[in-house]
Amino acid sequence: MVTRLYTHPIYLEHLTSAGHPERPDRLRAIQRALDDEPFETLDRAEAPEGDEQTILFVHPEPFVESIRRQVPEEGLAQIDGDTILSPKSWQAALTAIGAANAAVDDVFSGKIDNVFVAARPPGHHAEKTTAMGFCLFNNSAIAARYAQRRYGAERVAIVDWDVHHGNGTQDIFWEDPSVLYCSTHQMPLFPGTGAKSEAGVGNIVNAPLSPDTGSDDFREAFRSRVLPALDNFAPDLIIISAGFDAHHRDPLAEINLTEADFDWATGQLMDRAARFSSNRLVSLLEGGYDLHGLAFSVAAHVKRLMKG
Ligand SMILES: [Zn+2]
Numbered sequence: 365m366v367t368r369l370y371t372h373p374i375y376l377e378h379l380t381s382a383g384h385p386e387r388p389d390r391l392r393a394i395q396r397a398l399d400d401e402p403f404e405t406l407d408r409a410e411a412p413e414g415d416e417q418t419i420l421f422v423h424p425e426p427f428v429e430s431i432r433r434q435v436p437e438e439g440l441a442q443i444d445g446d447t448i449l450s451p452k453s454w455q456a457a458l459t460a461i462g463a464a465n466a467a468v469d470d471v472f473s474g475k476i477d478n479v480f481v482a483a484r485p486p487g488h489h490a491e492k493t494t495a496m497g498f499c500l501f502n503n504s505a506i507a508a509r510y511a512q513r514r515y516g517a518e519r520v521a522i523v524d525w526d527v528h529h530g531n532g533t534q535d536i537f538w539e540d541p542s543v544l545y546c547s548t549h550q551m552p553l554f555p556g557t558g559a560k561s562e563a564g565v566g567n568i569v570n571a572p573l574s575p576d577t578g579s580d581d582f583r584e585a586f587r588s589r590v591l592p593a594l595d596n597f598a599p600d601l602i603i604i605s606a607g608f609d610a611h612h613r614d615p616l617a618e619i620n621l622t623e624a625d626f627d628w629a630t631g632q633l634m635d636r637a638a639r640f641s642s643n644r645l646v647s648l649l650e651g652g653y654d655l656h657g658l659a660f661s662v663a664a665h666v667k668r669l670m671k672g
Pocket of ligand 1: 607
């Protein structure tokens with residue numbers, strides 16, 4: 365497998381308030397973990413700045429402009445109690461989109477099998493016209509649309525194992541059978557959506573997990589809900605909304621996964637990518653707020669991406 369890693373120093377300059385869980389140290393922890401010897405052969409690239417036009421594939425222009433206007437010249441600005449802007453947030457968000465789209469370019473070029481994007485801010489809570497839950501723009505949704513428009517992908521699957529439901533991604537593709545959205549997440553938990561009954565036009569597959577469950581329930585949800593949906597859909601591209609906050613150490617939720625579960629789930633999705641999408645798989649960082657749990661989990665995930 366040829367695995368590429370995108371990151372960029374600008375992602376450290378998207379600042380949040382003191383004590384906020386979604387903080388630059390998350391990426392520093394990931395970078396330290398991936399500087400280790402097993403990752404020597406990782407193809408490392410600096411994320412390119414994104415094309416603003418691609419944001420409009422998903423979000424209407426007045427919304428995009430309202431985010432741009434709220435970016436402060438100094439200090440911090442609040443979109444809501446959770447979602448913060450600092451002076452470099454626009455550039456960080458645009459570069460997160462740039463990396464996601466470049467990852468799509470890479471896997472469709474045939475030279476790269478799969479890509480992990482270590483970027484912030486995350487994206488899966490961003491709805492068409494609402495930034496929330498630490499997210500400004502929906503990176504995975506933009507990448508899915510980019511794959512469709514640029515490469516003619518007919519069916520894109522987004523698999524979201526972040527412990528929170530990706531209400532934004534669900535909102536964006538609610539009536540769009542060309543995108544399959546599958547999510548495992550704790551319920552009840554923020555943002556409150558993600559019941560099994562929320563199915564869109566048959567293209568939304570929610571697999572909620574009860575608090576204090578772990579590996580067995582997560583893998584069962586994958587086996588009984590996520591993987592059959594993928595097999596039925598036969599995607600041209602798989603995008604992972606890769607949050608690592610279902611790790612047992614994470615302070616924001618009560619699901620007890622370990623690195624071994626992320627390794628396993630990565631392998632399952634790679635198996636489907638091999639079968640359906642010429643290995644094309646793009647993984648985008650979402651949440652994960654315990655620095656050790658995050659670093660260990662990302663290491664296991666990327667190791668699996670490299671190994672096949
Ligand atoms: Zn999360």
